[in-house]
Amino acid sequence: MTSERPRFRLGFLTHVQGRDADIARTYRNAQELFVVADELGFDVGWVAQHHVPLGGGLSSPWTFLAHAAARTSRIRLGTAVTVLPLEDPVRLAEDIATVDTLSGGRVEFGAGSGSSEVEYAAFGKNVARKRELTSVNLDIVRQALGRREVGTAGFRIQPRPGDFNDRVWQGVFSAQGAEYAARSGSHLLLNRAAYGFDAPTDEVQRPWVDAYLAAWNQPHAPRIGLSRFVFPAKDRRTALAAIGDDVHRAALRMAEHGAFPEGLDQEEALRRFHSFYGHPEEIVAALGQERVLPVATDLITQFNPAVSDHDAAVRALELIATDVAPALGWKPARAAEPASAGV
Secondary structure, three states: OOOOOOOOEEEEEEOOOOOOOOHHHHHHHHHHHHHHHHHHOOOEEEEOOOOOOOOOOOOOHHHHHHHHHHHOOOOEEEEOOEEHHHOOHHHHHHHHHHHHHHHOOOEEEEEEOOOOHHHHHHOOOOHHHHHHHHHHHHHHHHHHHOOOOOOOOOOOOOOOOOOOOOOEEEEEOOHHHHHHHHHOOOEEEEOOOOOOOOOOHHHHHHHHHHHHHHHOOOOOOOOEEEEEEEEEOOOHHHHHHHHHHHHHHHHHHHHHOOOOOOOOOHHHHHHHOOOEEEOHHHHHHHHOOOOOHHHOOEEEEEOOOOOOOHHHHHHHHHHHHHHHHHHOOOOOOOOOOOOOOOO
């Protein structure tokens, strides 16, 4: 199965999670995924910021990406997302500009509002104001990255930023959010699951994308980043053994907060997370029915909420790059080299 659609960019997203208490090993393994993905030809590597380690383990994404920049040569480096209301926007812009300079202009900046009341309380912020704080801080970050004065007369951030007009993304969870992102000139980031809906995630999200495209009025072309849970293995049984229990536990935790119904079984948990798993041919066939993928410019694959061991994660990245994505029409920007570990 080969699609005639234009080439999309292939990404992977890590929430930097591990099963043991050795956080240093977890961070090293996540860094290694960036190296492997760079060698395999992935276009973008993304990280998610979490201050509370329930959904992930990375509080300081820009420090992490600075290290990844030093270990890679081509792959772009982004956040999906930085929890913007909890950041000082001027300092954040300085960090973004620094990583962009060190990486040779490879940064993609994705912003979102987050949702954890604990995180907001820890930073002395009011979670009820998260949308307002996101809008205000994003405006300031844009001004700073646009080389304009911020904070006081005569002050501009250093190092001098590159052009970020086409490199700012927003994570959204509604049609209204998508329209706002379009009007602000941000590219669109869609989560791997739509919380609070019974319909399949792609059915819920496709109208958001349509609203986004209808509201877009910028001179540069819009980009749509589609995050999806994709875990290929030699067969469906092997994949399910690696991910099933983790996904089920995560869904039960989400149910405690009202995002999913209570008492759901493993099969329903996998459906709620819009999961694509099994042999690569099965995944390709399932993604062929995906309602948002035909209009996406970026496919962002992730394994979260599963916490796979490192070798399995590396093997899954290899199968995505060699068997899944090419069958959907993707080609690496340059010839891929062998992955360095676990393949």
